[in-house]
Amino acid sequence: MPFLNVEIKAKCDDPTFIRDYLIKNEADFKGTDEQTDTYFNVTNGRLKLREGAIENNLIFYERENKARPKHSHFNLVKIEDAKGLKEVLIKSIGVKVTVKKTREIFYIKNVKIHIDEVPRLGSFIEIEAGNVVADLSEEQLSEQCNFYLNEFGINPEDLVEESYSDMLMKLEKIT
Numbered sequence: 402m403p404f405l406n407v408e409i410k411a412k413c414d415d416p417t418f419i420r421d422y423l424i425k426n427e428a429d430f431k432g433t434d435e436q437t438d439t440y441f442n443v444t445n446g447r448l449k450l451r452e453g454a455i456e457n458n459l460i461f462y463e464r465e466n467k468a469r470p471k472h473s474h475f476n477l478v479k480i481e482d483a484k485g486l487k488e489v490l491i492k493s494i495g496v497k498v499t500v501k502k503t504r505e506i507f508y509i510k511n512v513k514i515h516i517d518e519v520p521r522l523g524s525f526i527e528i529e530a531g532n533v534v535a536d537l538s539e540e541q542l543s544e545q546c547n548f549y550l551n552e553f554g555i556n557p558e559d560l561v562e563e564s565y566s567d568m569l570m571k572l573e574k575i576t
Contacts, residue, residue, distance in 0.1 A: 406473040406531040407542035408464070409550060411559040413526040416505075416516045419553050423507045423514060431455060431506040440497040440566045441490050447564070450490065452483045455506060459486065464564075473529075498573070500565045511537065512545050519565050521572060526553065 413419065423430070436453035446463040462475035480486055505516040515527040530537070530545035537545075561568075 405539065405542070406475065406529045407539060407546050408473050408530075409528045409546045409555075410561040410564075411526050411550075411555045412561060413516065413524040413559075416518075416524050416526075419514075419516055419526055420505065422552065423509070426509065428507040428509045428514065431508065434504045434506060436502050436504050438500040438502070438566070439487060439490075440499070442495045442497050447566070448490075448494075449566075450480070450483060450487050452487070453504070457481070457483045498566045498570050500569055502565065512549065514549065517565075522565060522568055525561065525565075526555065 432455050434453040434455040436451055436456065439450045439452070441448045441450070443461075446461055448459070448461050451458045451460060457480045459478045459480050460475055462473050464473040501520060503518045507514045507516075511531055513527075513529040513531065515525075515529075517525045517527060519525065528546050528549045530542040532542065563571075
């Protein structure tokens with residue numbers, strides 16, 4: 402089933418400030434997840450298998466790289482046998498890049514907020530306003546993202562255009 406997210410990713414110099422804000426505002430903390438995202442070779446969009454203790458999903462998405470709220474159209478399938486699926490995908494289409502991260506997961510209504518620590522890249526905040534649980538327009542989702550950008554004091558120069566996979570591929574000089 403396809404969904405729509407409006408997403409923002411930014412460098413995060415003070416994860417404690419954001420964590421404290423979320424706790425003070427009674428965000429629903431889902432936990433800290435050690436995640437491995439394996440990106441596979443596909444002809445369009447992105448296909449990744451997320452493996453973690455909290456989230457195990459196969460996700461296909463299409464999104465532009467730009468340093469502002471981005472619209473992301475995606476399909477998500479919950480996976481029970483991630484190891485078996487990963488083996489099949491590796492054999493059939495091959496791995497593009499693997500991203501490991503520690504992710505703190507919070508929710509405020511339909512807005513999912515991640516505080517991520519990515520080895521070699523640093524600390525980041527991701528804000529995802531989605532219409533999965535609320536029937537909201539793209540404009541309303543963008544307004545939600547911008548609200549949290551302001552609340553967290555995120556400056557325009559801290560916004561990140563690319564996915565972690567793109568950033569790691571640049572470091573590793575993978576095309």
